[in-house]
Amino acid sequence: MTTARARNYAGLSADERRLARRERLIEGAIRAYGELGYRNTTVKAVCEAAGLTERYFYESFANSEALLVAAFETVSRRVFTCLEDVRREHGGSAEERGHAVLRAYYQILKDDQDGARLFVIEIARVGPAVDAVWGALLLQFGEVLAKMVAPDSDIKPKPGELVRAGVVGGVVQIAKEWIRSGYARSVDAVAADALKICRVLAA
Amino acid sequence: MTTARARNYAGLSADERRLARRERLIEGAIRAYGELGYRNTTVKAVCEAAGLTERYFYESFANSEALLVAAFETVSRRVFTCLEDVRREHGGSAEERGHAVLRAYYQILKDDQDGARLFVIEIARVGPAVDAVWGALLLQFGEVLAKMVAPDSDIKPKPGELVRAGVVGGVVQIAKEWIRSGYARSVDAVAADALKICRVLAA
DNA sequence: TTATTCTGACAATAGCACGTGTCAGAAAAC
DNA sequence: GTTTTCTGACACGTGCTATTGTCAGAATAA
Incomplete structure (x- = not known):
């Protein structure tokens, strides 16, 4: 049970991947808000704009x-x-x-x-x-x-x-x-x- | 079946009563919005501030x-x-x-x-x-x-x-x-x- | 009084989106 | 190749509020 976590993917560490997803969410949000307005933009819509799923939204943001x-x-x-x-x-x-x-x-x-x-x-x-x-x-x-x-x-x-x-x-x-x-x-x-x-x- | 509707109440016709309720709703809304803000003010809250119930809200306003x-x-x-x-x-x-x-x-x-x-x-x-x-x-x-x-x-x-x-x-x-x-x-x-x-x- | 209309309280329905959980398959490690 | 971790899709429960519907009782007219 060697806690061999934090495996690399695509040459990136877990932290790096998480930060990359965070950036993608932010850029997706800017585009989604620009198109729909914040009020009409659901969490799901932001995730789609970022090419990610809700799972990763809550990984980086509380709400x-x-x-x-x-x-x-x-x-x-x-x-x-x-x-x-x-x-x-x-x-x-x-x-x-x-x-x-x-x-x-x-x-x-x-x-x-x-x-x-x-x-x-x-x-x-x-x-x-x-x-x-x-x-x-x-x-x-x-x-x-x-x-x-x-x-x-x-x-x-x-x-x-x-x-x-x-x-x-x-x-x-x-x-x-x-x-x-x-x-x-x-x-x-x-x-x-x-x-x-x-x-x-x-x- | 003489359509004897529009009975007077408290000396007011049906229309007058409706308008009075409308005014009460507006004044109640101003107070409720002032206290809670529009976003946090439910239809129910406005009606309570006006001393009326939801029924009368939809009588005068679509939403x-x-x-x-x-x-x-x-x-x-x-x-x-x-x-x-x-x-x-x-x-x-x-x-x-x-x-x-x-x-x-x-x-x-x-x-x-x-x-x-x-x-x-x-x-x-x-x-x-x-x-x-x-x-x-x-x-x-x-x-x-x-x-x-x-x-x-x-x-x-x-x-x-x-x-x-x-x-x-x-x-x-x-x-x-x-x-x-x-x-x-x-x-x-x-x-x-x-x-x-x-x-x-x-x- | 008796019948009718109005009123207020509340139940029931419906819709929406959040936030969480599950799970099969992909990608990496060994 | 086998095992383990990561990823993406999606389903589910939850909570909140709008909106409609029901109904008993109050107020009025006759």
Whole structure:
């Protein structure tokens, strides 16, 4: 009875296989949520999109919301990494930097439309736990927007929290409407509109 | 067999009784949604809050969403009537008028907290039919905000639809945060913050 | 009073999806 | 080749809620 468990399959250890399945579930979820919306996506549907069965769902996630959060955070990480890079490495004025960051934001939403729907729309109002994740992200986003338009010689007038929340709400609402319109206008035009609202943070 | 139906009860005709029950259901729904949230509110719970039974629920509404919409529109009518009155009858500058309308908006949300939760939070992302109602309201709200800050000698620069959507999103997001905070700041301060964002429409 | 209509409580049905369990066959180890 | 572990398909029980149906009793009209 030598506990010879953890046999290799396809050259991968048990842990590696489990993580690979987890990734497949997350990618499948992003696609399934994008197509059906989170509400209409059953555990079974996600598993089919991932090419796996329910068995493996519960191997990696306690329930549907846990997968939703994991998928959201995957997209979120991609977006913020990109936005922070643009913001940090941009050499121009605060005005130009703001426009560049916003352009990057809306460009990502256009390039990955399933991810965009999850990141902007599907995440909202699912339940208390998920709402907390969304709320935290809005704060983080507010930070980025505030830094983005802050003059370099920044004396930190520190706009109120509500103003910052409002600006974030505006930027996100623009994204929602733009997505709903089928990405009717150009990324540049959308970013310019959003920048008008973000300037409130620079005053 | 004289179809002597429609007997009066408590001095009310059958139709009057039915409408009265409908009203009770709507008021019960506003309270129940405020306490539990729409998602956690069963048909049974609404009926208990209204002091009626499921039988009468289906007498007036096809399903839960129909009642949600009816309750939302009840609150919505109250709010818009008030906002339009303030806007129309205000004599000062565009700036002052804007502040007055916003103050009225946030004051209502504070005075009727159950209604506020329904009007701002619970209505969102319930389903396609309800989302359409919410989307229509945001447009209407955008109209009010745009008129509110428009200079009297208005040459209508007509801000883009996305900008307007963004401003509405900002004002609503401020409401959400304020509600979440337990109405921490004064109505006046909140309205002042919201006005900062609304000024984008006046440019 | 007597007959009729209305009302409220509750039972019964049905549907949906979660979460778990089973099991035969595939893939690796020996 | 034999044994053991892993994998995928699927069935099952469970719980929750909407929605319909039933029925005894209250309120009203005659």
